[in-house]
Amino acid sequence: MRKAVQKLIFIIAEHHENKAKSVVFELAACAYKIKRICPAEIKVIILGSETEKLSFEITHATGLDAVAIEINELALYNAEIYKTVINNLAAELSPSFIIIGHTPRGLDFASGLAVAMKAACITGVEGLSEAGGKICFKRQMFYGKINAHITADSEPVIITVQPGTFEPYKPDNASPGRVETRRVECTPKFTRAKGSRRCKFQDSSISEAKVIVSAGNGIGAKENLDLIYRLADIFPGSAVGGSRILIDRGWLEYRQQIGLTGAQVAPELYIACGISGASQHLAGMRGSGFIVSINKDPGAAIFNESDVCVVEDIKKFIPAFLEEYGKREI
Numbered sequence: 001m002r003k004a005v006q007k008l009i010f011i012i013a014e015h016h017e018n019k020a021k022s023v024v025f026e027l028a029a030c031a032y033k034i035k036r037i038c039p040a041e042i043k044v045i046i047l048g049s050e051t052e053k054l055s056f057e058i059t060h061a062t063g064l065d066a067v068a069i070e071i072n073e074l075a076l077y078n079a080e081i082y083k084t085v086i087n088n089l090a091a092e093l094s095p096s097f098i099i100i101g102h103t104p105r106g107l108d109f110a111s112g113l114a115v116a117m118k119a120a121c122i123t124g125v126e127g128l129s130e131a132g133g134k135i136c137f138k139r140q141m142f143y144g145k146i147n148a149h150i151t152a153d154s155e156p157v158i159i160t161v162q163p164g165t166f167e168p169y170k171p172d173n174a175s176p177g178r179v180e181t182r183r184v185e186c187t188p189k190f191t192r193a194k195g196s197r198r199c200k201f202q203d204s205s206i207s208e209a210k211v212i213v214s215a216g217n218g219i220g221a222k223e224n225l226d227l228i229y230r231l232a233d234i235f236p237g238s239a240v241g242g243s244r245i246l247i248d249r250g251w252l253e254y255r256q257q258i259g260l261t262g263a264q265v266a267p268e269l270y271i272a273c274g275i276s277g278a279s280q281h282l283a284g285m286r287g288s289g290f291i292v293s294i295n296k297d298p299g300a301a302i303f304n305e306s307d308v309c310v311v312e313d314i315k316k317f318i319p320a321f322l323e324e325y326g327k328r329e330i
Ligand SMILES: Cc1cc2nc3c(=O)[nH]c(=O)nc-3n(C[C@H](O)[C@H](O)[C@H](O)COP(=O)(O)OP(=O)(O)OC[C@H]3O[C@@H](n4cnc5c(N)ncnc54)[C@H](O)[C@@H]3O)c2cc1C
Pocket: 143, 215, 216, 217, 218, 219, 220, 242, 243, 244, 245, 257, 258, 259, 260, 261, 262, 263, 273, 274, 275, 276, 277, 278, 279, 280, 281, 284, 294, 295, 296, 297, 300, 312, 313, 314, 315
Protein backbone atom coordinates (compact mmCIF):
# COMPACT_ATOMS: atom_id res chain seq x y z
CA MET A 1 0.00 0.00 0.00
CA ARG A 2 1.27 3.47 -0.93
CA LYS A 3 1.94 5.81 2.00
CA ALA A 4 -0.69 8.57 2.08
CA VAL A 5 1.89 11.34 1.76
CA GLN A 6 3.93 9.78 -1.02
CA LYS A 7 3.31 11.11 -4.48
CA LEU A 8 2.92 8.96 -7.54
CA ILE A 9 4.37 9.34 -11.03
CA PHE A 10 2.86 7.58 -14.05
CA ILE A 11 4.98 6.80 -17.09
CA ILE A 12 2.84 5.95 -20.09
CA ALA A 13 4.66 3.22 -22.02
CA GLU A 14 4.78 3.62 -25.79
CA HIS A 15 5.13 0.43 -27.77
CA HIS A 16 4.83 -1.01 -31.24
CA GLU A 17 4.46 -4.64 -32.32
CA ASN A 18 4.78 -5.72 -28.69
CA LYS A 19 8.15 -4.04 -28.16
CA ALA A 20 8.78 -1.03 -25.94
CA LYS A 21 9.87 2.10 -27.79
CA SER A 22 13.22 3.46 -26.59
CA VAL A 23 11.50 6.61 -25.34
CA VAL A 24 9.99 4.58 -22.45
CA PHE A 25 13.43 4.30 -20.87
CA GLU A 26 14.06 8.02 -21.36
CA LEU A 27 10.75 8.75 -19.60
CA ALA A 28 11.93 6.51 -16.75
CA ALA A 29 15.08 8.65 -16.46
CA CYS A 30 12.88 11.76 -16.38
CA ALA A 31 10.70 10.21 -13.66
CA TYR A 32 13.78 9.52 -11.52
CA LYS A 33 14.90 13.11 -11.97
CA ILE A 34 11.49 14.30 -10.73
CA LYS A 35 11.67 11.81 -7.87
CA ARG A 36 15.00 13.27 -6.70
CA ILE A 37 13.32 16.67 -6.28
CA CYS A 38 9.95 15.42 -5.15
CA PRO A 39 9.96 11.93 -3.55
CA ALA A 40 7.44 9.73 -5.30
CA GLU A 41 6.61 6.21 -6.31
CA ILE A 42 6.97 5.49 -10.05
CA LYS A 43 4.64 3.21 -12.00
CA VAL A 44 4.81 2.36 -15.68
CA ILE A 45 1.35 2.17 -17.22
CA ILE A 46 1.11 -0.25 -20.13
CA LEU A 47 -2.03 -0.28 -22.26
CA GLY A 48 -2.53 -2.93 -24.92
CA SER A 49 -4.28 -6.09 -25.99
CA GLU A 50 -1.34 -8.38 -25.09
CA THR A 51 0.77 -6.78 -22.39
CA GLU A 52 2.55 -9.78 -20.84
CA LYS A 53 5.74 -9.74 -22.96
CA LEU A 54 5.92 -5.96 -22.82
CA SER A 55 5.49 -5.82 -19.06
CA PHE A 56 8.27 -8.39 -18.71
CA GLU A 57 10.59 -6.35 -20.95
CA ILE A 58 9.94 -3.05 -19.17
CA THR A 59 9.93 -4.21 -15.56
CA HIS A 60 13.07 -6.31 -16.08
CA ALA A 61 14.98 -3.53 -17.84
CA THR A 62 14.04 -0.76 -15.38
CA GLY A 63 13.19 -2.50 -12.10
CA LEU A 64 10.06 -0.33 -12.00
CA ASP A 65 6.60 -1.59 -11.07
CA ALA A 66 3.97 -1.61 -13.77
CA VAL A 67 0.23 -1.60 -14.13
CA ALA A 68 -0.60 -3.53 -17.30
CA ILE A 69 -4.09 -2.91 -18.61
CA GLU A 70 -5.34 -5.50 -21.07
CA ILE A 71 -7.94 -4.07 -23.42
CA ASN A 72 -9.14 -6.28 -26.29
CA GLU A 73 -10.16 -3.22 -28.28
CA LEU A 74 -6.53 -1.99 -28.24
CA ALA A 75 -5.12 -4.43 -30.78
CA LEU A 76 -4.49 -1.20 -32.67
CA TYR A 77 -3.70 2.09 -30.95
CA ASN A 78 -6.70 4.34 -30.31
CA ALA A 79 -6.39 7.78 -28.67
CA GLU A 80 -9.92 7.69 -27.28
CA ILE A 81 -9.25 4.47 -25.37
CA TYR A 82 -5.95 5.83 -24.04
CA LYS A 83 -7.66 9.00 -22.77
CA THR A 84 -10.56 7.15 -21.14
CA VAL A 85 -8.52 4.41 -19.48
CA ILE A 86 -5.71 6.66 -18.20
CA ASN A 87 -8.27 9.18 -16.92
CA ASN A 88 -10.08 6.43 -14.98
CA LEU A 89 -6.84 5.06 -13.55
CA ALA A 90 -5.70 8.55 -12.56
CA ALA A 91 -9.04 9.15 -10.78
CA GLU A 92 -8.37 6.00 -8.75
CA LEU A 93 -4.64 6.39 -7.99
CA SER A 94 -4.20 10.21 -8.08
CA PRO A 95 -0.79 10.56 -9.74
CA SER A 96 0.95 13.91 -9.35
CA PHE A 97 2.79 13.61 -12.68
CA ILE A 98 1.94 11.77 -15.87
CA ILE A 99 4.90 11.49 -18.23
CA ILE A 100 4.29 10.86 -21.92
CA GLY A 101 6.65 10.84 -24.92
CA HIS A 102 6.57 13.96 -27.10
CA THR A 103 6.06 11.67 -30.06
CA PRO A 104 3.32 11.64 -32.70
CA ARG A 105 1.42 9.14 -30.53
CA GLY A 106 2.00 11.00 -27.27
CA LEU A 107 0.90 14.25 -28.87
CA ASP A 108 -2.20 12.50 -30.15
CA PHE A 109 -3.63 11.88 -26.69
CA ALA A 110 -1.74 13.99 -24.12
CA SER A 111 -3.59 17.28 -24.53
CA GLY A 112 -7.01 15.57 -24.74
CA LEU A 113 -6.18 13.64 -21.58
CA ALA A 114 -5.26 16.91 -19.85
CA VAL A 115 -8.64 18.38 -20.82
CA ALA A 116 -10.48 15.28 -19.58
CA MET A 117 -8.56 15.35 -16.28
CA LYS A 118 -8.65 19.16 -15.95
CA ALA A 119 -4.88 18.89 -15.51
CA ALA A 120 -1.94 21.13 -16.37
CA CYS A 121 -0.20 20.09 -19.58
CA ILE A 122 3.39 21.06 -20.42
CA THR A 123 4.58 19.81 -23.78
CA GLY A 124 8.00 19.40 -25.42
CA VAL A 125 9.89 19.19 -22.11
CA GLU A 126 13.68 19.20 -22.55
CA GLY A 127 14.88 19.47 -18.98
CA LEU A 128 13.77 20.11 -15.44
CA SER A 129 15.05 21.69 -12.25
CA GLU A 130 13.84 22.74 -8.83
CA ALA A 131 12.43 26.23 -8.32
CA GLY A 132 11.07 27.27 -4.92
CA GLY A 133 10.03 23.75 -3.96
CA LYS A 134 8.33 23.16 -7.32
CA ILE A 135 9.50 21.41 -10.42
CA CYS A 136 10.34 23.77 -13.22
CA PHE A 137 10.16 22.30 -16.71
CA LYS A 138 12.23 23.64 -19.60
CA ARG A 139 10.98 23.71 -23.18
CA GLN A 140 12.01 25.46 -26.39
CA MET A 141 10.06 28.29 -27.95
CA PHE A 142 10.41 30.06 -31.29
CA TYR A 143 12.41 27.25 -32.94
CA GLY A 144 14.90 27.12 -30.12
CA LYS A 145 15.67 30.84 -29.93
CA ILE A 146 14.21 31.01 -26.41
CA ASN A 147 14.01 28.52 -23.56
CA ALA A 148 10.86 28.78 -21.46
CA HIS A 149 10.87 27.63 -17.82
CA ILE A 150 7.41 26.58 -16.68
CA THR A 151 5.94 25.47 -13.36
CA ALA A 152 2.42 24.19 -12.81
CA ASP A 153 0.24 25.70 -10.10
CA SER A 154 -1.72 22.51 -9.52
CA GLU A 155 -1.41 18.75 -9.72
CA PRO A 156 -1.68 16.48 -11.61
CA VAL A 157 0.73 17.72 -14.23
CA ILE A 158 0.91 16.03 -17.60
CA ILE A 159 4.23 16.47 -19.39
CA THR A 160 5.36 15.32 -22.82
CA VAL A 161 9.11 14.77 -23.01
CA GLN A 162 11.17 15.29 -26.16
CA PRO A 163 12.86 12.03 -27.21
CA GLY A 164 16.63 12.30 -26.85
CA THR A 165 16.47 14.59 -23.81
CA PHE A 166 17.28 12.06 -21.07
CA GLU A 167 19.79 9.18 -21.14
CA PRO A 168 17.70 5.98 -21.19
CA TYR A 169 17.30 4.47 -17.69
CA LYS A 170 18.34 0.82 -17.94
CA PRO A 171 20.30 -0.04 -14.79
CA ASP A 172 22.49 -3.17 -14.78
CA ASN A 173 21.14 -5.95 -12.58
CA ALA A 174 17.87 -4.23 -11.70
CA SER A 175 15.64 -6.58 -9.77
CA PRO A 176 12.46 -6.82 -11.84
CA GLY A 177 9.55 -4.67 -10.79
CA ARG A 178 6.12 -6.12 -9.99
CA VAL A 179 3.33 -6.19 -12.53
CA GLU A 180 -0.30 -5.70 -11.64
CA THR A 181 -2.44 -6.86 -14.56
CA ARG A 182 -5.98 -5.61 -14.99
CA ARG A 183 -8.58 -6.32 -17.66
CA VAL A 184 -10.74 -3.50 -18.91
CA GLU A 185 -13.40 -3.20 -21.59
CA CYS A 186 -13.49 0.07 -23.44
CA THR A 187 -15.32 0.59 -26.69
CA PRO A 188 -14.46 3.89 -28.35
CA LYS A 189 -17.47 6.09 -29.15
CA PHE A 190 -16.13 8.19 -31.98
CA THR A 191 -13.11 6.59 -33.66
CA ARG A 192 -12.11 3.10 -34.68
CA ALA A 193 -8.70 1.98 -35.98
CA LYS A 194 -9.23 -0.01 -39.17
CA GLY A 195 -5.67 -1.25 -39.76
CA SER A 196 -2.10 -0.15 -40.23
CA ARG A 197 0.28 -0.49 -43.15
CA ARG A 198 4.04 -0.04 -43.36
CA CYS A 199 5.39 2.87 -45.41
CA LYS A 200 6.52 1.82 -48.88
CA PHE A 201 10.01 3.21 -48.51
CA GLN A 202 11.83 1.68 -45.58
CA ASP A 203 15.43 2.46 -46.38
CA SER A 204 17.89 1.60 -43.67
CA SER A 205 20.82 3.48 -45.28
CA ILE A 206 20.18 6.64 -43.25
CA SER A 207 19.99 4.81 -39.93
CA GLU A 208 23.12 2.79 -40.69
CA ALA A 209 25.26 5.62 -42.11
CA LYS A 210 28.42 6.49 -40.17
CA VAL A 211 28.29 10.07 -41.45
CA ILE A 212 25.15 12.05 -42.24
CA VAL A 213 25.24 15.40 -44.02
CA SER A 214 21.88 17.09 -43.53
CA ALA A 215 20.40 20.02 -45.37
CA GLY A 216 17.95 22.54 -43.96
CA ASN A 217 15.96 25.49 -45.20
CA GLY A 218 19.20 27.52 -45.32
CA ILE A 219 20.06 25.66 -48.53
CA GLY A 220 17.85 28.21 -50.28
CA ALA A 221 17.20 26.38 -53.57
CA LYS A 222 16.87 22.76 -54.66
CA GLU A 223 19.87 23.10 -57.01
CA ASN A 224 22.09 23.88 -54.00
CA LEU A 225 21.52 20.36 -52.68
CA ASP A 226 24.30 19.37 -55.06
CA LEU A 227 26.69 20.96 -52.52
CA ILE A 228 25.34 18.68 -49.78
CA TYR A 229 25.74 15.55 -51.94
CA ARG A 230 29.30 16.60 -52.88
CA LEU A 231 30.17 17.12 -49.22
CA ALA A 232 28.68 13.73 -48.29
CA ASP A 233 30.66 12.09 -51.12
CA ILE A 234 33.99 12.67 -49.38
CA PHE A 235 32.97 10.46 -46.44
CA PRO A 236 32.76 6.70 -46.99
CA GLY A 237 29.55 5.19 -45.61
CA SER A 238 27.73 8.51 -45.65
CA ALA A 239 24.12 9.46 -46.37
CA VAL A 240 22.26 12.70 -47.05
CA GLY A 241 19.42 13.69 -44.73
CA GLY A 242 17.36 16.79 -44.22
CA SER A 243 14.96 18.77 -42.12
CA ARG A 244 11.22 18.37 -42.62
CA ILE A 245 10.84 21.58 -44.61
CA LEU A 246 12.84 20.08 -47.50
CA ILE A 247 10.80 16.89 -47.41
CA ASP A 248 7.52 18.85 -47.39
CA ARG A 249 8.73 20.71 -50.48
CA GLY A 250 9.61 17.45 -52.21
CA TRP A 251 13.33 18.34 -52.46
CA LEU A 252 14.29 15.24 -50.47
CA GLU A 253 12.42 11.98 -49.88
CA TYR A 254 10.61 11.17 -46.65
CA ARG A 255 13.10 8.36 -45.87
CA GLN A 256 15.73 11.15 -45.58
CA GLN A 257 13.82 13.18 -42.98
CA ILE A 258 15.60 13.37 -39.64
CA GLY A 259 13.59 14.19 -36.55
CA LEU A 260 10.59 13.54 -34.44
CA THR A 261 8.40 12.50 -37.35
CA GLY A 262 11.28 11.11 -39.41
CA ALA A 263 14.30 8.93 -38.72
CA GLN A 264 16.09 8.88 -35.37
CA VAL A 265 19.79 8.59 -36.14
CA ALA A 266 23.05 8.28 -34.23
CA PRO A 267 25.93 8.46 -36.76
CA GLU A 268 29.55 9.01 -35.69
CA LEU A 269 29.47 12.39 -37.45
CA TYR A 270 26.43 14.60 -38.19
CA ILE A 271 26.92 17.72 -40.32
CA ALA A 272 23.94 20.09 -40.16
CA CYS A 273 23.93 22.60 -43.01
CA GLY A 274 21.54 25.55 -42.72
CA ILE A 275 19.41 23.92 -40.02
CA SER A 276 18.05 26.09 -37.19
CA GLY A 277 17.86 23.39 -34.49
CA ALA A 278 14.13 23.18 -33.82
CA SER A 279 13.37 20.66 -31.07
CA GLN A 280 11.62 18.35 -33.54
CA HIS A 281 14.80 18.09 -35.61
CA LEU A 282 17.06 17.73 -32.56
CA ALA A 283 14.91 14.82 -31.37
CA GLY A 284 16.16 12.81 -34.34
CA MET A 285 19.91 13.55 -34.27
CA ARG A 286 20.89 14.44 -30.71
CA GLY A 287 22.40 10.99 -30.19
CA SER A 288 25.05 11.61 -32.90
CA GLY A 289 28.67 11.10 -31.83
CA PHE A 290 30.09 14.40 -33.11
CA ILE A 291 28.03 17.28 -34.46
CA VAL A 292 29.27 19.97 -36.84
CA SER A 293 26.86 22.78 -37.72
CA ILE A 294 27.15 25.40 -40.41
CA ASN A 295 24.75 28.31 -40.01
CA LYS A 296 25.06 32.00 -40.80
CA ASP A 297 23.16 32.97 -37.62
CA PRO A 298 25.53 32.87 -34.61
CA GLY A 299 22.46 32.55 -32.34
CA ALA A 300 21.10 29.44 -34.08
CA ALA A 301 19.86 26.88 -31.53
CA ILE A 302 21.65 24.04 -33.32
CA PHE A 303 24.94 25.50 -32.03
CA ASN A 304 23.90 24.62 -28.46
CA GLU A 305 24.07 20.96 -29.47
CA SER A 306 27.19 21.14 -31.66
CA ASP A 307 30.82 20.18 -31.09
CA VAL A 308 31.99 22.45 -33.92
CA CYS A 309 30.06 25.59 -34.88
CA VAL A 310 30.80 27.22 -38.23
CA VAL A 311 29.20 30.68 -38.53
CA GLU A 312 29.14 31.14 -42.29
CA ASP A 313 26.95 31.01 -45.38
CA ILE A 314 26.83 27.37 -46.50
CA LYS A 315 27.00 28.44 -50.12
CA LYS A 316 30.39 30.00 -49.39
CA PHE A 317 31.71 27.56 -46.81
CA ILE A 318 31.03 24.21 -48.51
CA PRO A 319 32.63 25.11 -51.89
CA ALA A 320 35.67 26.58 -50.06
CA PHE A 321 35.94 23.46 -47.90
CA LEU A 322 35.64 21.14 -50.92
CA GLU A 323 38.29 23.13 -52.76
CA GLU A 324 40.75 22.86 -49.85
CA TYR A 325 39.91 19.17 -49.46
CA GLY A 326 40.66 18.62 -53.17
CA LYS A 327 44.14 20.14 -52.70
CA ARG A 328 45.21 17.77 -49.97
CA GLU A 329 48.02 15.28 -50.68
CA ILE A 330 46.97 11.64 -50.63
C1 LIG B 1 4.59 17.88 -34.96
C2 LIG B 1 5.81 18.38 -35.69
C3 LIG B 1 6.73 17.45 -36.12
C4 LIG B 1 7.88 17.88 -36.78
N1 LIG B 1 8.80 16.93 -37.18
C5 LIG B 1 9.96 17.34 -37.72
C6 LIG B 1 10.98 16.40 -38.07
O1 LIG B 1 10.82 15.19 -37.93
N2 LIG B 1 12.13 16.88 -38.59
C7 LIG B 1 12.37 18.22 -38.80
O2 LIG B 1 13.46 18.59 -39.27
N3 LIG B 1 11.42 19.13 -38.49
C8 LIG B 1 10.22 18.72 -37.98
N4 LIG B 1 9.27 19.64 -37.70
C9 LIG B 1 9.47 21.02 -38.19
C10 LIG B 1 10.35 21.85 -37.24
O3 LIG B 1 9.53 22.42 -36.25
C11 LIG B 1 11.04 22.99 -38.01
O4 LIG B 1 10.10 23.72 -38.72
C12 LIG B 1 12.10 22.50 -39.00
O5 LIG B 1 12.95 21.55 -38.41
C13 LIG B 1 12.92 23.69 -39.44
O6 LIG B 1 13.78 23.29 -40.47
P1 LIG B 1 15.10 24.10 -40.77
O7 LIG B 1 15.93 24.21 -39.55
O8 LIG B 1 15.70 23.48 -41.98
O9 LIG B 1 14.53 25.51 -41.24
P2 LIG B 1 14.52 26.93 -40.54
O10 LIG B 1 13.94 26.88 -39.19
O11 LIG B 1 13.91 27.86 -41.53
O12 LIG B 1 16.06 27.29 -40.37
C14 LIG B 1 16.94 27.55 -41.42
C15 LIG B 1 18.30 27.89 -40.83
O13 LIG B 1 19.22 28.10 -41.86
C16 LIG B 1 20.02 29.21 -41.56
N5 LIG B 1 20.44 29.77 -42.85
C17 LIG B 1 19.69 30.45 -43.77
N6 LIG B 1 20.41 30.71 -44.87
C18 LIG B 1 21.65 30.19 -44.63
C19 LIG B 1 22.85 30.12 -45.39
N7 LIG B 1 22.92 30.64 -46.61
N8 LIG B 1 23.95 29.54 -44.83
C20 LIG B 1 23.89 29.02 -43.57
N9 LIG B 1 22.78 29.05 -42.82
C21 LIG B 1 21.67 29.60 -43.34
C22 LIG B 1 19.14 30.15 -40.76
O14 LIG B 1 19.94 30.99 -39.94
C23 LIG B 1 18.29 29.16 -39.96
O15 LIG B 1 18.91 28.89 -38.72
C24 LIG B 1 8.10 19.24 -37.05
C25 LIG B 1 7.16 20.18 -36.62
C26 LIG B 1 6.03 19.76 -35.96
C27 LIG B 1 5.05 20.78 -35.49
